[in-house]
Amino acid sequence: MPYQLLLPTHHAKILYKLIAVSNCNATKYISGECGGTRVLVLIGGIVVGASIMSIVAFICYCIRKRAILRNQLSAKRLISEASGSFNVPFYPYKEIHKATNGFSDKQWLGIGAYGTVYAGKLNNNEWVAIKKIRHIETYGIDQVMNEIKLLSSVSHPHLVRLLGFCIEKGEQILVYEFMPNGTLSQHLQKERGKGTLPWTTRLSIVTETAHAIAYLHSSMNPPIYHRDIKSSNILLDYNFRSKVADFGLSRVGITDESHISTAPQGTPGYVDPQYHQNFHLSDKSDVYSFGVVLVEIITALKVVDLSRRSTEVNLAALALNKISQGRVNEIIDPFLDRDTWTVSSIHRVAELAFRCLAFHGDMRPSMTEVADELEMIRGCEDDVTIASLSVASSSSSPYNRGKVAGVGSRRVVVPQMISNCLTKSKENDMSLDSLRNPWLSEQTSPSANSLLGNVIQ
Structure with missing residues (x-):
């Protein structure tokens, strides 16, 4: 035969x-x-x-x-390209292995959609975060090189710093600065910390994050679109200052066009519905994702939760419905203080989130406008009268920030000053009523997000 x-x-x-x-x-x-x-x-x-x-x-x-x-x-x-062109240090695999004690479970920090992160100490004896990329089809060497290229080209106090990389023995590893306080998501979901993250701290974190994204959109030429803005990609340093991370899905924009065409990628619940519908990626796609983060700091709810009613599985849809009906108080995190300034500023952030979550990208503000408005809302706290400036020694912790001696966890403020301050910051805004009409049509509502079938746990 x-x-x-x-x-x-x-x-x-x-x-x-x-x-x-x-x-x-x-x-x-x-x-x-x-x-x-x-x-x-x-x-x-x-x-x-x-x-x-x-x-x-x-x-x-x-x-x-x-x-x-x-x-x-x-x-x-690729190593030669990254080390030469991007000026990013290369670490041999044996050093990475030693720094993490053989990727010991004791040094495990967390796991994401694309890899596992470990704490490690390299030659300078300083803690670093080491991300070991998982071998999956959707995240390979191209994404690793993309992140190395982008992070080596940007410099901003609220963008995470890439300290080195390793492509050896079939592994792809990235080394970042160490963020001891984990992610914003972990604190909102009570996975870290000893209490509720105060509203003032939450507001500072998203304001800093907005400035970082605005820098990518407006200060870089060509602009950079992150494509995966979410609370778990907002890292927190020793002082709870924010650092935006994970640039593997980021793309460089085109300056002479309003958008670029690319297959939608990102995390369910955060993906711009218009981008998902027509594949048009723009800076407004990041604005939508950031709008979801704003809703997260208000509610401390999960972005996608299958245990909620079918119309409220998607947090963005839930928030849009409540905000448009003037029922913001119903979705405020019950663990937050309800003093006058806090409630007033939460309502202002809710209105800003509503604009960021508009279905049509043209109706959303730019990230620069978002950052400016958040800065104005945060600044209002300095303009109100506080009955006592004596703060307990433990106030350095973000979990005690905002508490005033003698009045427990409540601020004593002058409501009229708050009203004047917030009214001033609202003068140039589009009215909420003018934004409601586009949401009356079921066709334009993102509540039926087709990405929910691919929930990332």
Whole structure:
């Protein structure tokens, strides 16, 4: 019975010569087919068949080894490119392995959609965060190089710093500055901390985050669109200052066009519905995602929660419905203080979130406008009269910030001053009523987010 093998032409010729050299009693036939060569060998003995199988195995081994060498050369080229062009330090795998004690569970910090993060100490004995990328189809070497390229080209106090990388032994690893207080999401979901993150701290975090995103959109040329703005990508340092992280999905914009076309990627619940519908990515896609974060700091609810009613699974849809009906108080985190200034500023942030979550990108504010308005809302706190300026020594903790001695956790403020301050910051805003009409149509509502079928836990 003949054996038929389809091999690349040059490998088939090698096989042909080996058969000829073996001087076996066989009929040999070679023909071209679909870019390869079909080898038909009519053999008369079991010994010759075994020999040919050994030859085939040897050829397969050579092909595999060649592919490995090609990947190693590609990795070396990428290392050279990153180290030279991007000026990012390269760390050998053995140093990374040692720094994390062999990626010990004791140094595990968290796990995300694309990798696992460990704490580690490198040569300078300072703590760093080491992200080991998971081997998945949607996040590969291109995303790693993209993040290295983008983070090496930006500089902002509220963007996480990339300290180095490692592409070796089949692993892709990124080294970042260490953020000891975890993520905004962890604090809102009560996964970290000893209490509720105060409203003043939440407001400061999103204001700093807005400035960082505005920098990417407006100060970089061409602009950079993050594409994965979410509370779990907002890291917090020792003083609870924010650092935006995870640029693997980021894209460089086009300055002479309003958008670029790319397949929608991101986290369910945060993805711009217009981007998901027509593949048009723009700076307003980040604005939508940031609007969801604003709703998160108000409610401390999960962005996607299948335990909620079907119309409220998506937090953005839930918030839009409540805000448009003037029922913001119903969704305020019950653990937050309800003093006059806090409630007033929460309502202002809710209105800003409403504008950020508009279905049509043209109706959303720019990130620069968002940052300016948040700065104005935060600044109103300084303009109100506080009965006592004596703060307990523990007030340095963000979980005690805003408490005034003698009055427990309540501020004593002058309501009229708050009203005047907030009214002033509202003068140039679009009215809430003018934004409600586009949401009356079910067609324009993001409540039926088709991404919910792919929830990332």
